[in-house]
Amino acid sequence: MSAPPRSAHALVTGGGRGIGRAIASALAQSGVTVTLLGRDRATLEAAVAAGAAHFAAVADVADQAAVSAAIAQAAARQPIDILVANAGIAESAPFTKSDAALFHRMMDVNFMGVVHTVQAALPSMKGRPYGRIVAVASTAGLKGYAYVSAYSAAKHAVIGLVRSLALELASSNVTVNAVCPGFTETDLVAGSIDNIMSKTGRSKEQAIAELASHNPQKRLIQPSEVADTVLWLCGEGAGAITGQAIAVAGGEV
Structure with a gap:
């Protein structure tokens, strides 16, 4: 793999935890300079101290002005060649109980967060000899799941953005792709497990098994497996791969 x-x-x-931290660590270990962007300074600085990245920038991806300022500061240190839009949140509710505020929360972070980061990083990236944009979407953006209609809609939007932007940038040196993990062993999924336990009375093992049952391999995906896919997409040899939504899900999709 290049x-x-x-x-x-x-x-x-x-990039302070979960899939984002695994991606940052894989990139750093490959020799790339890595800047993390997130809301929790202490979490980001802990990741930097552990060697998962080199720098940290604090901003909420839903805040366009804050994202623009943070990315400008990071780019002033060194131009950005790779953007991994990983930040995301998830909430579950039946559609009839999913109010407008829930849909706005899911869209603001999971979709507009991608828009904000790409719009801030892309102008300078386009003029460079190499560029990679990878959005971390979800299998929910490829197939949907019950009780997460707002989250699924936001992830579908991310994939639509990736496919359209890839066509706009096809004549440049910038590729645009999405990775779509299935249920992955992260803090986010731990919250889903707790939710299943509280609402159904099932044990932790039963809750994990319910989520893992979506994967034909009958297991949770590991963050490192998603990170390896991102690392491949960011390699120089993946220059012909663009506009794709790659499932990392054990054959679920």
Whole structure:
């Protein structure tokens, strides 16, 4: 597998924990300079101290002005070649109990967060000899799940954005792709497990088994498996891969 150029600078949103941290660590280990962007300074700085990244920038991806300022500051240190839009949140509710505020929360972070980060990073990226944009979507953006209509709608929107933007940038050196993990062993899924336990009375093992049952391999995906896919997409040899939504889900999709 070809690696990204060692001179590259990657910015990873939501990189302090879970899938984002695994992606940041994989990029850093490949020799890339990595900046994390997220809301929790202490979490980001802990990841930097652990060697998962080199720098941290604090911003809420739903806040366009804050994102623009943070990315401008990171780019001033070193131009950004790789953008991994990973930040996301998830909430579950039946559609009849999913109010407008829930839909706005899901769209503001999961979709507009991608829009904000790409709009801030893309102008300077387009003029460089190499560029990679990877959005972390979800299998929910490919097939949907019951009781997460707002989350699923936002992730479908991300994939639509990726496909359209890839066509706009096809004549440039920038590729645009999405990775779509199935249920992955992260803090986010831990919250889903707790929710299943509280609402159904099932044990933790039963709740995990319910989520894992969506995967034909009957297991949760590991963050490192998603990170390896992102690392491949960011490699110089993946220049012909663009506009794709790649499922990392054990054959679920």
